[in-house]
Amino acid sequence: MKYTKSILIIIIFILLFCLLNQLVKPKYSETLREGSLTREYYKETKNHEVIFLGDCEVYANFSPMVLYEEAGITSYVRGNSQQLINQSYYILKETLKYEIPKVVVFNVNSMREDENQKNEAYNRLILDDMKWSQEKINLINTSMTSEENFLSYIFPILRYHSRFSKLTSEDFTYLFKNKTNSFNGFLVNKNIKPYTSFPTKKTLANYTFKSENYEYLQKITDLCKENNIKLILIKAPSLYPYWYDEYEEQIKDFALKNNINYYNLLDMKDLIGLDYQTDTYDGGLHLNLYGATKLSKYFANILKENYNLTDYRNNKEVSNIYNQKLKDYNKLIKEVNL
């Protein structure tokens, strides 16, 4: 009897501990929607022929709904805020456990980063709701800032205990459920903030990408080859941070040496029809819904004409799923002010 009582106390303690962990963890539902992107992938039907990989320049700029509507392409965006190239590599590895796409589109913006993640908050957005796997363990180990520790990823309460005094209704509403914020990894933003100016293009001491970034780009390339996936490199048409000519040359060299197609969509902004007075929600860093729609239509045609992808609009099973998504998507962009 004595032992039963003690075991019961331990079980209650563990349950309470788990509940508190869940309570203090950010919910990424109504606020900080970007934190929901990693977890939303797990709920998806895994039949995507195209996977977009990269940072905010993919989740804000490419709409899989438009790719489907335009060319019947099934795609998903596995991008996160400030997702560095080492993180993209592990996200891709994880993705390949669920599905093998025909094409991976990697945005090369993160190649210019010369340091590891400096802001812990971005690691949390990517990792907090990632399913546990060897990839997650590796990702944490390669991403952690010097102030972070591994244990706090296992027990969020160790990191977020100070949120006890800042809990909001969102924390209780989404304690045991989540809100889906994206459409196949694309975050809709309808705001318009025209381009005005950016800081001066500074002289850099060194324009060469750091060797670690090259290593991960090679790993992504090799991983795609091993899985018979066509890798495409792109530079999304975001005006800032600056994409120097020296960066462009290095990517072109890498693409040529590895027989990879590279599209600098920044150079194609006029062909795409982008107007940075109306097509961006933050003055030219990210495209809004209108800009993303133009870009996605343009890119859908590149994919359709060059990469032998299936037009799933003629597939009843898949089209049923996507038509419902499209209905929800069109309803959302008409009714909600995002």
Add this chain to the structure above:
Amino acid sequence: MKKTINIFIAIFIIILLTTGCGENKNKESKENTTYTFSYNNKNLVLGEEFKKEEIGEPLDYSEVASCAFEGLDKTYTYEHFELTTFPDGEKDKIYSIYFLDNEITTNEGIKIGDTKEDLISKYGDNYQQEDNLYAYKIDKTSLKFIIEDNSIISIEYSYDA
């Protein structure tokens, strides 16, 4: 068994106490010594609040939002330099000062176009070099010079926020 429970709870409390939460890292009190740049007889101290009214209206102004979080990095362009701030609560603090031409000097008298010898005569040789970048550091502030063909082509003050 009671002993086991006590040990269990003790371990939990120790972990909780010894694990840093990391949330207040940006709120550390600032050290006294930093690099300072003077303009219009006002000292612009890196990491301190920027008070635009003290040095006058800029020629241009731009904002850069972060990917997911609230707050803007603001850049004020003056005739000879560009000053960028970062948000810290309600305040905008000075993050960097970047020289645009050779019409201004650092407080120690170095300007764009000076030589490496000029630089060392003013700042000494206690710099950190990476390629052609020469960085002098005091606590959380850096003064960085890029030198090409023995001529300074870039000068920037920056703060490690």
